[in-house]
Amino acid sequence: MVKKIIFSGIQPTGNLHIGNYLGAVKNWVELQNNGEYQCYFCIVDYHSLTGDMKAGERHDQIIRTAAELLAAGVDPEKSVFYVQSHVPEHTELAWVFNTVTPISELERMTQFKDKSERQTKNINAGLFTYPVLQAADILLYHANIVPVGVDQFQHVELTRDIARWFNKRYGDYFPEAKALLTEIPKVMSLLEPTKKMSKSLGAGHVIELADELTVIEKKLKKAVTASEGGAKAPGVENLLLLLKQFGEEKVYKQFVQAEKDCSIRYGDLKNEVSNAVGNYFVGFRTRRAELLIDHNQIADILARGAKRACEVARSTMEDVRRLVGIR
Ligand code: ADP
Numbered sequence: 001m002v003k004k005i006i007f008s009g010i011q012p013t014g015n016l017h018i019g020n021y022l023g024a025v026k027n028w029v030e031l032q033n034n035g036e037y038q039c040y041f042c043i044v045d046y047h048s049l050t051g052d053m054k055a056g057e058r059h060d061q062i063i064r065t066a067a068e069l070l071a072a073g074v075d076p077e078k079s080v081f082y083v084q085s086h087v088p089e090h091t092e093l094a095w096v097f098n099t100v101t102p103i104s105e106l107e108r109m110t111q112f113k114d115k116s117e118r119q120t121k122n123i124n125a126g127l128f129t130y131p132v133l134q135a136a137d138i139l140l141y142h143a144n145i146v147p148v149g150v151d152q153f154q155h156v157e158l159t160r161d162i163a164r165w166f167n168k169r170y171g172d173y174f175p176e177a178k179a180l181l182t183e184i185p186k187v188m189s190l191l192e193p194t195k196k197m198s199k200s201l202g203a204g205h206v207i208e209l210a211d212e213l214t215v216i217e218k219k220l221k222k223a224v225t226a227s228e229g230g231a232k233a234p235g236v237e238n239l240l241l242l243l244k245q246f247g248e249e250k251v252y253k254q255f256v257q258a259e260k261d262c263s264i265r266y267g268d269l270k271n272e273v274s275n276a277v278g279n280y281f282v283g284f285r286t287r288r289a290e291l292l293i294d295h296n297q298i299a300d301i302l303a304r305g306a307k308r309a310c311e312v313a314r315s316t317m318e319d320v321r322r323l324v325g326i327r
C-alpha cells in the first residue's frame with residue numbers, strides 16, 4: 001500500500017504551548033500512530049531567523065523543541081523527525097518557488113500583515129517570503145496532508161497554488177497539498193482571548209506544556225473571562241474548550257450547563273482547567289526532563305532523521321533541476 005504523505009513543521013522559538021499542541025502536535029502523534037501515513041515532522045529553524053531570537057539561544061532552543069516533541073509522542077522510528085537546515089534542499093526548492101510566485105499573492109497573506117505589525121523594527125524580506133519556504137518544506141516530500149492550526153490555512157492554500165504554478169510552467173510534478181485541522185484549530189490567548197494564543201504575545205498569554213501546576217494556576221487566575229455588555233465571553237468559551245479537551249466529560253458538561261443558566265463561577269472553572277491541564281501533562285514533563293539530560297542523544301536522533309529526509313529531498317531536487325532545465 002502506498003502511504004499518504006504528511007508534512008508539518010514547528011519553529012524553535014520557545015516552549016510548546018497548548019495552542020501548538022491542540023492545533024497541531026496532538027494530531028501529528030495520532031496520525032503517526034495510525035499507521036496509514038508516512039510522516040515528516042520538522043523543526044523549521046530557517047523560518048525562525050525571520051524573528052528576533054538571539055543567535056546564541058537558537059541551538060539550545062532547537063534541542064529543547066526536539067525534546068518536547070519527543071516527549072509529546074513524536075516517535076523517530078515511525079516518523080522522519082529532523083531539523084530543516086540539515087536538509088539544504090529546503091532552501092534550494094524555495095528559491096525555485098520564489099520564481100513562480102507572484103508578489104501580489106504574498107501581499108495577501110494575513111500572517112505577514114500580523115507579524116509585520118508586531119515586529120515593526122525587523123520587517124525583513126524573509127518574513128514576506130516565508131510562505132514560499134513553507135511550500136518548499138511541504139512539497140519537497142510530495143506531502144498531500146499538512147496538519148496545522150487554522151492560522152496556517154492560508155499558507156497551505158498558497159502551497160497548492162505554488163504547485164499549480166510550477167506544474168503549469170514546467171510539467172505536472174507536484175501534488176495537491178491539503179491542510180488538516182483539528183477539533184480546536186485555534187486556541188485563544190488567556191489575557192486577550194480575541195487573539196490566538198501565541199508565544200510572541202508574552203508568557204502570561206500561553207500555557208506551556210512544561211508549566212508546573214502552580215504556574216498554570218497563577219496564569220489562569222489572571223485569565224480574562226467575562227466580557228462587557230453580556231456578549232458570549234470568548235475567554236470563557238476558550239476555558240470551556242480546554243476543559244473539554246483535558247478534563248472529564250461529566251465536569252465539562254456541568255460547566256456548560258452552568259454557563260447556560262448563568263450559575264457559572266469563573267473561579268471554579270479556572271480551578272478545574274488548571275487541574276485538568278496540569279495533570280494531563282505530568283507524563284510529558286517527566287519525559288521532557290529525562291530527555292534533556294542528554295543533548296547528544298537528541299542530536300543523534302535528529303541527525304538520523306535528516307539522513308532519511310535527505311534521501312527523498314535530494315531525489316526531488318534532481319527532478320526539479322531537470323524540469324526547469326538546469327541539468
Ligand atoms: P507560534 O504561532 O506560537 O509562533 P508556530 O508558528 O511555530 O507557533 O506554530 C506551530 C504550529 O502550531 C502550527 O501548525 C500552528 O498553526 C499551530 N498553532 C500555533 N498557535 C496556535 C493556536 N493558538 N491554536 C491552534 N494552533 C496553533
